[in-house]
Amino acid sequence: MCYIPVVREANLSQFHEDFTMFLNSRSQEVVPNGYMVLILQGRQSHDPSNIESCYKWELLAMAIAELVSQGLMDEDKLDSFNVPYYSPSYEEEQDIVEREGSFTIKLMKAFSLDAMDKQEKDVRAKVGKYAKGIRSFTESMISNQFGDEVIDKLYDKFTHIVVEDLAKKSPKATSIILVLTKIVG
Numbered sequence: 001m002c003y004i005p006v007v008r009e010a011n012l013s014q015f016h017e018d019f020t021m022f023l024n025s026r027s028q029e030v031v032p033n034g035y036m037v038l039i040l041q042g043r044q045s046h047d048p049s050n051i052e053s054c055y056k057w058e059l060l061a062m063a064i065a066e067l068v069s070q071g072l073m074d075e076d077k078l079d080s081f082n083v084p085y086y087s088p089s090y091e092e093e094q095d096i097v098e099r100e101g102s103f104t105i106k107l108m109k110a111f112s113l114d115a116m117d118k119q120e121k122d123v124r125a126k127v128g129k130y131a132k133g134i135r136s137f138t139e140s141m142i143s144n145q146f147g148d149e150v151i152d153k154l155y156d157k158f159t160h161i162v163v164e165d166l167a168k169k170s171p172k173a174t175s176i177i178l179v180l181t182k183i184v185g
Contacts (some may be wrong), residue, residue, distance in 0.1 A: 008048050011086035019093070020100050027102030028136040032184040037105065043087045044110050052112075053087040056134050056169040063158040064142075072153060073146050081145050082170055083138075103180035112172040127166065131159040 030036055043052045064081075067073040088096075090110045099107055135155050143151050 001040060011084055011093065012048075014084055015086040015088055015092075016096055019029050019088075021101045023097065023102055027100075027182060030182040032182055034182045035106070036178075038178040038180070040093065040176050040178070041087055042093060043089050043174050046091075048062060048087065048089075051133045051169065052172055052174055053154075055169075057083070057085065059161050060134065060138065060158055062161050063112065063154055064146075066147070066157055066161075067150060067154055070112060072099060073150055075147055082179070083141060087174075088176075090176055093178065097178065097180065103184060104183055106174065106181050107179035110174055112174045112177045114172060124163070127159055127162045131155055131162060134158070 014090050018077070026047075045052055047053075054134065064073060064078060068075050090108070090135055094108060135158075135168055138152060142154065146154075
């Protein structure tokens with residue numbers, strides 16, 4: 001489970017604040033009746049701690065824990081490491097847009113995709129692409145906290161863990177498409 005209730009509430013509150021500020025800022029840039037299209041990572045489940053939201057973070061946490069146990073990463077740095085990541089539900093995003101009040105929702109659709117490329121037959125290549133995708137948005141946070149010298153080892157370990165885990169589950173990723181129109185006024 002990647003969320004305890006108090007952390008879930010804190011992350012939802014921060015997401016609400018950030019997304020509201022984003023919408024407000026964009027509303028100042030978009031002309032009346034102008035459109036804005038957003039594609040956001042989200043979740044279809046009401047439970048923010050399900051596999052859809054937590055898969056990548058739980059496996060990354062396993063890789064970090066392994067390197068800490070080998071003495072390659074500092075446990076004190078692990079204890080102070082926090083990633084305020086929140087994957088909102090369809091309803092949460094809809095509620096924030098409606099409350100912020102600058103836009104009307106013209107279209108909102110959630111869809112799930114396999115997190116791994118099903119076209120790719122080679123498991124190593126499939127996992128390699130997935131791991132590179134995760135690395136692209138987590139590396140700067142992790143290297144800032146733990147240092148650059150562990151990065152390659154960490155993502156090698158992460159890739160190994162994903163290969164093992166793929167035999168057990170097939171993770172999905174959810175995206176939410178929002179087509180918004182600026183309210184005249």
